[in-house]
Amino acid sequence: xxDEVDLDLPVRAALPELGAALGGRGAAVxxxxxxxxxxxxxxLALAGSxxxxxxxxxxxxxxVRAAAARMAWLLGEPVxxxxxxxxxxxxRPGSRIEVVTTGLLVARLQRDPELAGVDAVVLDECHExxxxxxxxxxxxxxxxxxxxxxxxxxxTSATAAADDLAVALDGPVxxxxxxxxxxxxxxxxxxxxxxPPRGMRVEPALLDHVGAVVxxxxxxxxxxxxxxxxxRREIDDVARRLGQKDGHRVAAEVFTLHGGQDAAQQxxxxxxxxxxxxxxxxTSIAETSLTxxxxxxxxxxxxxxxxxxxxxxxxxxxxxxLASQSSATQRAGRxxxxxxxxxxxxxxxxxxxxxxxxxxxxxxxxDLAGFALQLARWGTPDAAGLALLDPxxxxxxxxxxxxxxxxxxxxxxxxxTGRGRSVATAGVHPRLGxxxxxxxxxxxxxxxxxxxxxxxxxxxxxTDDLEERLRAVxxxxxxxxxxxxxxxxxxxxxxxxxxxxxxxVVALAYPDRIARARGDDAREYLTTGGTGVELATGSRxxxxxxxxxxxxxxxxxxxxxxxxxxVPVDEDRAREAAAGWWHDxxxxxxxxxxxxAERRERLGAIVxxxxxxxxxxxxxxxxxxxxGLAVDGxxxxxxxxxxxxxxxxxxxxxxxxxxxxxxVDDDALLARLxxxxxxxxxxxxxxxxxxxxxxALRHLVxxxxxxxxxxxxxxxxxxxxxRSVRVDYSDPAAPVVALKVQQAFGWERAPVLAGVxxxxxxxxPAGRPTAVTADLASFWDTGYPQVRAELxxxxxxxxxxxxxxxxxxx
Numbered sequence: 001x002x003d004e005v006d007l008d009l010p011v012r013a014a015l016p017e018l019g020a021a022l023g024g025r026g027a028a029v030x031x032x033x034x035x036x037x038x039x040x041x042x043x044l045a046l047a048g049s050x051x052x053x054x055x056x057x058x059x060x061x062x063x064v065r066a067a068a069a070r071m072a073w074l075l076g077e078p079v080x081x082x083x084x085x086x087x088x089x090x091x092r093p094g095s096r097i098e099v100v101t102t103g104l105l106v107a108r109l110q111r112d113p114e115l116a117g118v119d120a121v122v123l124d125e126c127h128e129x130x131x132x133x134x135x136x137x138x139x140x141x142x143x144x145x146x147x148x149x150x151x152x153x154x155x156t157s158a159t160a161a162a163d164d165l166a167v168a169l170d171g172p173v174x175x176x177x178x179x180x181x182x183x184x185x186x187x188x189x190x191x192x193x194x195x196p197p198r199g200m201r202v203e204p205a206l207l208d209h210v211g212a213v214v215x216x217x218x219x220x221x222x223x224x225x226x227x228x229x230x231x232r233r234e235i236d237d238v239a240r241r242l243g244q245k246d247g248h249r250v251a252a253e254v255f256t257l258h259g260g261q262d263a264a265q266q267x268x269x270x271x272x273x274x275x276x277x278x279x280x281x282x283t284s285i286a287e288t289s290l291t292x293x294x295x296x297x298x299x300x301x302x303x304x305x306x307x308x309x310x311x312x313x314x315x316x317x318x319x320x321x322l323a324s325q326s327s328a329t330q331r332a333g334r335x336x337x338x339x340x341x342x343x344x345x346x347x348x349x350x351x352x353x354x355x356x357x358x359x360x361x362x363x364x365x366x367d368l369a370g371f372a373l374q375l376a377r378w379g380t381p382d383a384a385g386l387a388l389l390d391p392x393x394x395x396x397x398x399x400x401x402x403x404x405x406x407x408x409x410x411x412x413x414x415x416x417t418g419r420g421r422s423v424a425t426a427g428v429h430p431r432l433g434x435x436x437x438x439x440x441x442x443x444x445x446x447x448x449x450x451x452x453x454x455x456x457x458x459x460x461x462x463t464d465d466l467e468e469r470l471r472a473v474x475x476x477x478x479x480x481x482x483x484x485x486x487x488x489x490x491x492x493x494x495x496x497x498x499x500x501x502x503x504x505v506v507a508l509a510y511p512d513r514i515a516r517a518r519g520d521d522a523r524e525y526l527t528t529g530g531t532g533v534e535l536a537t538g539s540r541x542x543x544x545x546x547x548x549x550x551x552x553x554x555x556x557x558x559x560x561x562x563x564x565x566x567v568p569v570d571e572d573r574a575r576e577a578a579a580g581w582w583h584d585x586x587x588x589x590x591x592x593x594x595x596x597a598e599r600r601e602r603l604g605a606i607v608x609x610x611x612x613x614x615x616x617x618x619x620x621x622x623x624x625x626x627x628g629l630a631v632d633g634x635x636x637x638x639x640x641x642x643x644x645x646x647x648x649x650x651x652x653x654x655x656x657x658x659x660x661x662x663x664v665d666d667d668a669l670l671a672r673l674x675x676x677x678x679x680x681x682x683x684x685x686x687x688x689x690x691x692x693x694x695x696a697l698r699h700l701v702x703x704x705x706x707x708x709x710x711x712x713x714x715x716x717x718x719x720x721x722x723r724s725v726r727v728d729y730s731d732p733a734a735p736v737v738a739l740k741v742q743q744a745f746g747w748e749r750a751p752v753l754a755g756v757x758x759x760x761x762x763x764x765p766a767g768r769p770t771a772v773t774a775d776l777a778s779f780w781d782t783g784y785p786q787v788r789a790e791l792x793x794x795x796x797x798x799x800x801x802x803x804x805x806x807x808x809x810x
């Protein structure tokens with residue numbers, strides 16, 4: 001088929017080497033930059049070398065349609081003859097080449113791992129590292145090894161980092177020449193600093209600046225302008241700015257290109273201009289997967305949007321992030337595919353140096369529920385033995401499997417259930433698949449399909465009330481929503497009551513986001529998953545005792561998540577939908593500063609009923625008390641003077657002698673709690689204050705050393721006059737005694753305890769400090785004469801001998 005195409009693109013030079021690699025090893029990696037022909041010429045070349053069909057997988061639907069149309073045009077025939085395509089809800093089969101999304105390739109491999117009738121598979125744009133791309137690669141490698149050793153497998157990448165792909169495929173890397181024309185980089189940061197993106201928010205000042213840079217680019221450089229923005233909202237905002245500046249539109253026709261458009265709108269952009277200049281506002285879909293003809297200028301806002309999941313709270317969202325250096329390079333390259341070009345980057349060169357070098361793979365930050373379900377369906381729930389380029393993060397993967405278990409889609413060990421198999425074929429997220437199938441049996445297929453389509457198609461709206469948004473979309477007859485309803489309707493069973501109840505469907509999709517009001521104002525809620533959420537001021541949902549949350553977002557530093565879409569639900573439906581989160585168990589724990597012993601009926605984190613436990617397990621109570629001491633500290637115990645003094649003496653001996661004298665700091669005491677403190681009679685916090693801490697601490701002293709405690713660390717020492725002076729062990733480094741100067745007469749040097757000289761605080765006859773020393777002998781020689789000279793006139797009735805060592809104390 002390639003012989004029918006008179007088009008000399010750079011990838012042609014690599015076709016002989018690529019053919020030899022596939023003919024010899026059966027697998028290879030092709031590195032070819034965007035615009036070199038890898039998406040169109042390579043499949044045509046493969047189709048001429050195999051008997052069966054060639055299956056080409058693209059990461060995005062718009063790229064599927066564009067690639068099929070381009071190849072059919074090159075062959076001079078309409079789509080659907082030798083070249084066809086298939087996307088979700090639409091298929092035009094081809095006899096020799098079929099272009100599909102990577103998600104559809106995963107589904108085909110699940111249905112037919114042998115890929116009957118297919119002789120070659122091309123996985124395009126593997127460097128983008130979408131979840132479906134990673135799965136399709138792993139499943140295809142596995143199927144080739146076990147069932148189809150004759151299957152030719154080719155992975156393509158627009159970047160040179162292809163070593164991991166080569167290892168996964170066990171094939172060589174073939175590199176096509178890069179025909180990139182020179183691209184001048186113009187650093188165009190905003191005139192004033194702009195705060196970085198937060199969540200989905202992009203500062204309006206940055207969008208104002210992007211609009212200004214587009215106008216500047218149109219004035220400075222000829223050719224069409226391709227503008228990269230993070231999402232559809234920003235595309236619409238910049239489009240308005242380009243049409244409203246001083247009441248005059250820019251001197252070019254403004255187009256938009258994103259995945260939410262219908263085929264006709266996308267074709268209008270990808271088909272090229274009709275002679276006038278164009279400004280094409282797009283998302284990252286035009287970064288590598290598509291070629292927009294006529295582009296000589298790129299304006300890059302420097303932002304990307306990617307899925308992100310808060311696994312601890314069960315929330316997922318799209319977030320706006322700074323585009324990586326490699327992403328910026330790919331975008332800039334779109335300006336140099338047909339001729340020399342220019343890229344205007346809306347940030348500084350210094351900032352560019354601090355950006356991430358590459359984008360993280362989707363598996364590192366996305367919701368992995370669908371990923372985990374497909375692995376379970378493949379028969380490898382733990383991904384063992386699969387050629388995954390990166391293993392799923394353990395925490396995220398565990399959270400995803402926990403969701404699937406709660407939905408009843410996998411068993412405890414990860415094995416897929418019958419319901420899970422049905423949901424895995426529905427073509428939507430597992431949550432929505434469960435809601436679609438189970439919801440249809442309760443409320444009817446029509447309502448289930450409409451609600452799931454609303455959630456799957458991400459239909460925008462100005463209200464957080466899902467029922468209100470559903471009424472609006474029904475009235476507007478939104479084409480994307482209606483197309484999704486038509487696609488989903490045949491999947492649902494025909495049973496059901498036919499009610500118009502959306503709440504049941506949402507609750508079935510998000511049982512871990514069913515929430516009950518925390519207070520009387522019903523603004524804040526606690527979800528079954530344990531996440532706090534709140535309704536916006538003025539929300540019509542306020543006052544609802546229970547809600548089912550379809551969408552919520554929690555920004556950095558936010559105390560609770562903000563509800564963006566929810567529906568009121570009653571407790572009975574909440575219990576039914578969240579049956580997998582229902583528990584009725586005994587709880588003995590330390591909560592709110594005391595021991596709690598009760599039986600709780602709960603939906604996840606929501607406690608429905610409490611009943612006191614008359615006879616809690618003593619071991620469980622002791623464990624709860626241990627937790628309480630660890631959390632709230634040993635201050636819960638009654639530290640009387642005897643306990644405090646004994647602890648100080650033991651701390652001194654541990655510092656002076658080490659083992660076997662025990663450490664008695666908080667961490668050490670908590671670590672050995674069971675060795676010294678008897679918790680068997682403790683039932684509540686108040687009982688802790690009745691324990692004899694001093695006697696308990698003595699259990700830490702080995703029996704062989706117990707008799708030496710008073711010898712090595714006595715509570716008092718005797719002066720030469722026969723008086724007892726209390727020893728202060730507050731500082732473990734050295735004990736301290738305080739006494740009047742005359743009471744120390746007769747001591748030649750300071751007393752020594754456990755090998756450590758006592759620090760002597762010498763006081764005047766009035767009890768005021770005069771000197772502090774641990775070297776009493778030196779003090780008598782050097783310090784005492786000065787003290788004697790200063791004080792004997794003030795206190796003439798007291799003895800001030802010249803040699804206190806040999807003086808009899810008073």
